[in-house]
Amino acid sequence: MHVLIVNNSVIPAIRYGGTERVIWWLGKQLAARGHKVSYLVAAGSSCPFANVLVFDPTQPFNKQVPDDVDIVHLNHGVNETPLKPYIITRHGNMHQQKKLDINTVFVSADHAARFGSNSFVHNGIDPADYGIPVLDNKRTYIHFLGDAAWRVKNVKGAIKIAGMAKLPIHIIGGVRFNFNQGIRLTFTPNAHFHGMLGGEKKNKIINDSKAFLFPVRWHEPFGIAIIESLYFGCPVFATPYGSLPELVNSEVGFLSDNSVELANALKNVDAFNRKRCHEYVLSNFSSTQMCDKYLYYYNEVLNGNTLNVVQPMLQKIQEEKFLKFD
Template sequence: MHILIASKSVIPAIKYGGIERVIWYLGKELIRLGHRVTYLVNTGSRCPFTEIIIFDPNKTLASQIPDGIDFVHISYFENDPLEEVNVPYISSVQVNFYDDRKLDVNTVFVSRNHANRFGSDVFVYNGMEWEDYGTVQLDNQRSYFHFLADAAWSVKNVRGAIKTIKKTTHDSLHVLGGKRLNFNKGFRLTLSTRAKFHGMVGGGHKHSLIQGSKGLVFPVIWHEPFGIAITESLYYGCPVFGTPYGSLSELIPEDVGFLSASSSELALAIENVEDYSRKRCYEYARDQFSSAVMTKNYLAFYERVLNGEQLNQNQPTLVNTSEDRKLPWS
């Protein structure tokens, strides 16, 4: 099958870029399974393992689908008339919306919670090609906890992560994805000596920092659609200490982490981090959130569409349009 993966992203991801990594690994796995893959992506993209076409923002997606394509995997194109696409397709959505827009009937979300909030039950968990993540060291000495997200984004709640760590006896936090002084998306100056900021990091440097961590502190205050930071951290043997919002309740069973909207309760759990098995965290992420599992699940939805099925009975739309954009935290 010749599959076109269409995204307004630039591939590959250099440091951060969850969508970029997802479609990169999806394409590699589809090729490994014997399919032909072409990417339709933004200028600046490159790919050593298959063909790319540069997306023209002045044209519709439908007009840029080349001849001979059997299926299109669309990474959400906002305001693009998908009804003009005359090839079987799905539209995968990785983000939150807070308005009453109607999504395509063949929309696929990235977690059960994400789908349910839009009146759907159609989802595929994101998966990484773990071979790219190097050797996992589960018996090494670890001396701090980490936060992994764009710290300038208030819903990721780096302030809450630092507040939580300061309630522990002596633990420290390494912030991967932010600076101590931030003017982006609002002023923030963090004075605590128990927080170390590494800025935006990626690749091997990011991986080595996670491998030195006892656990991920992830107190998001929105409904996280998925959270690649969660699965990456688990893969390196880090239990997750977060809030019970969005995908977290389904991604983090009690044997690999602890969830609470209370910084005091999270701090207490962090003090007992040795109760969690690094090996269990690693094996759980390896087995459940690989690119092979993700691709298999997407292929099942491709097959349903190719057989003439509509994935969602109605166009998905946000069930509760008055949903709080920032959720309770103390």
């Protein structure tokens, strides 16, 4: 089949870019299976395994869809309902109770349930982007991975927990002096900041880490950083919000909303099996599994079915700005 994947940003992602990487991995896997893939994305994009068309949000969407496309896979809103069969992946949270499209797919079971849906596809990584991890190396620190300027990601809490566990922490996605959301200075020498990284530099830091510390204070829709870290043999120590309980079981991590409990658990980090963490990702969260399920949903709509019985809608607006973290 000919799949048109639509997003309003540039591919490939060089450093930060969750949705961009997900749609890249999906398209690559579809092409490897013999499907024709086209991207309708922002100017400046390129791709060796698919056609690239430039998305123009000022023009009617359907005029930009090639005639031979079988299914449209939207990853953001467009200015008219596709005339071709389509699905829409909702990648993020929202705080409005408005009806979403009947063919909306979410990125975790929890994410879907919060909108009254059971249609979801877990994101999956392409192992080729990460290489073969070294699982028997000496590791002396832990890491945080995420946009540290985003307060719900709780880098402040991660630094606190690392200090309590007496472990150095390397922060990928943050800087020591942050002016994006008010002036925030981090003086502790226990924290090492690397800014936004991608590719081999990011992979090397993760591959030398004992564990991934992720005490988020919101309902994480999915969290690619979780899967990336596990791939490199890093167990995950995090809060039990959003998708975390369905991604992190007791074999590959520990969940709690209490900093003391997380710090104490980190003291036993070496009890986790790095190989088990790595194999867990390959078995459950690679682009192979992601592609399988999207193909199932593509065929559902091609057969005239909708992906939800009723239009999904956020069931409850979160009243607290930040979820509990002690």
